[in-house]
Amino acid sequence: ATADELGLGSRQLHRRCLTAFGYGPKTLARILRLQRALALARGGVTFADxxxxxxxxxxxxxxxxxxxxxxxxxGELLGRRGG
Known part of the structure; x- marks a missing residue:
């Protein structure tokens, strides 16, 4: 979907991501989702939420x-003992 939105083929998007970030677009999406999760957890949101x-x-x-x-x-990333 991202490649289509940018007017690129999926392979071209992958190559550009590798050049820019060192990994593909799916890994980038996982990292961005992890960053959102860390921000929420640091804000006091329970791990389940x-x-x-x-x-x-x-x-x-x-x-x-x-x-x-x-x-x-x-929990360790957040500096908490026992999560």
Whole structure:
């Protein structure tokens, strides 16, 4: 959808993203969603509500993505003990 909106082919969009960011558009989307989630959680939103509001399927999906992208659990990223 993004490629179409920009008038690019999907492969061209992918190449441009690799050049600009070092990764493809899907990874960029995951990183931006993670940033939204971190902002919500830092604002005091519960992890379950953070997951829903940031666009994750559920809290477990949020936890998996955080661990994959940041290498640390969400609670640890936020400086909390025990989440």
């Amino acid at each position: 953070t997951a829903v509001r940031a666009g994750f399927a559920d809290q477990a999906h949020l936890a998996r993505d955080v661990k994959e992208l940041a290498g640390r659990p969400l």
